[in-house]
Amino acid sequence: MIDWREFDQNPVSHSAAHHLTSIQQLLEEQGYARVSDVARKLGITRGSVSVSLKGLRQRGLVIEDQHKHLGLSEEGHRIARGIHTKRVLFQAFLRESLGLPDELAELDACKVEHLVSDVTAEALALFLERRPADDEARAELAEQVKVLEKSIKEGRVETFPCKEIEDFSSELMRKNELENNTHDDE
Amino acid sequence: MIDWREFDQNPVSHSAAHHLTSIQQLLEEQGYARVSDVARKLGITRGSVSVSLKGLRQRGLVIEDQHKHLGLSEEGHRIARGIHTKRVLFQAFLRESLGLPDELAELDACKVEHLVSDVTAEALALFLERRPADDEARAELAEQVKVLEKSIKEGRVETFPCKEIEDFSSELMRKNELENNTHDDE
DNA sequence: TCAACCTGTTTGGGTAGCCAAACGAATGAG
DNA sequence: CTCATTCGTTTGGCTACCCAAACAGGTTGA
Structure with missing residues (x-):
C-alpha cells in the first residue's frame, strides 16, 4: 500500500497554488497585485490572504516592494x-x-x-x-x-459507478494484476 | 473564475475516502474490520481512526455491530x-x-x-x-x-515546465480561447 | 481640516486532520 | 486469580485553512 498521505505533502497546497497563480495573473492583467486584489480574485477575506501570504513570503515564494505591491520570486514564479x-x-x-x-x-x-x-x-x-x-x-x-x-x-442514475463501468474497471484491475505478476517473474 | 474552493466540497474528503475503502478492502481480505485494522492499514493511530469513524458513523456511512466490528452502510458501500x-x-x-x-x-x-x-x-x-x-x-x-x-x-531538469511543454500548453490555451470565442458568437 | 473610504494586519473562533498519552474494558497465558 | 496485552475511546496539543471584527495608516473630497 502506497502512503496515501503524500496527498498533502506537495510542494504547495491547493490554497497556496491559487494564491501564487492569482498573483501571477493579476500581474499580467493589471501590472500589479495587492493583498486585496488577491482576496477579491479568490473570494476570501483580506485577513486570510494576509496571513497566507506571510507564510509564502517566509518561504521565499512571494516578495513585496515598499508600496505593498506583491510579486513572485523566481522560485514562486516557476511554481x-x-x-x-x-x-x-x-x-x-x-x-x-x-x-x-x-x-x-x-x-x-x-x-x-x-x-x-x-x-x-x-x-x-x-x-x-x-x-x-x-x-x-x-x-x-x-x-x-x-x-x-x-x-x-x-x-435516473444516481449511483456511480453503474454496472457497466464497474465491470469494466474490474477487468482493468484484473489485467493490471496479471501484468504485475508477469513482471514479478522476471 | 470558477470557485476554487469546490476543492474541499466533495462528498467525502481524501481522508474519509481512504477510511471507507480500507474498511471495504479489509472486509474482502479478512472478513471483518476493526478500528485497529483500519489504523494499521492507513498507518495512523487508533485514536485518529476512532475519531474519524465517529463522524462517518454519524453520517450513516459506517456501521458497527455488537462486537465492534465495522461495516459499511449501503451508501457507504456505494461511495x-x-x-x-x-x-x-x-x-x-x-x-x-x-x-x-x-x-x-x-x-x-x-x-x-x-x-x-x-x-x-x-x-x-x-x-x-x-x-x-x-x-x-x-x-x-x-x-x-x-x-x-x-x-x-x-x-538535469529541475525546472518544470520545460520550454517545450510550456510552449505546447500556451498553444493549447490559445486554441481553447479561440474555440470559446466561436461558441460565444453563436 | 476632517470625515469617509480603502488597505493591510492582528486576533479570536471554527473545522478538519493528525499525534501522543492516558484510561477502562476485554482477553489470554500461566 | 493475576498480570500482560490488545482494543477502543477520550483528551490536549498541533497545523492548516477559513471568517468576522477590530484597528491603524493613508488618500481624498468637501
Missing part, C-alpha cells in the same frame, strides 16, 4: 507557471480527449492541478502532442457524455 | 466502490495511455481519485474502452517517460 501549465494540460485532455463540457473540465482540472507529479504532466503533454484532438471521436464522446450528464441530473 | 472505481480508471489511464511506471500511476491516481466528478470518471471509462491500450504507442511513451524521469532525478 505558479508549473501549476498553470498542469491546469491547462489537464483541461485540454478533459475537453478534447474525453469530450467533457468546458466548465466541468475547468473545475476538475483546477482540483487536481497541484497534485499531479511533474512526470505525469510531462507524460500527458507527450500524449496530447501525439494524439491531438480527433474531432470526430471527440464529438462522439461529447454526445455520450451529454447523455450521461442528463441522466445523472434527472436522477 | 467506497465509486472511489475505488475512479482509482482503477485513473491508474489504468496513467499506466496504459501515458506509459507511466506503475508506482507513480498508483500514487497520482490515489491523490485525485476522490476529487474528480462522476461524469469525468464515466467519460474516462468511455475513452479507455474506445482506445484500449495500444501497446506499441504505450511502449514508446514509456520510453520517453523513463528518459524524463531520469533527467529529473539527476537534476
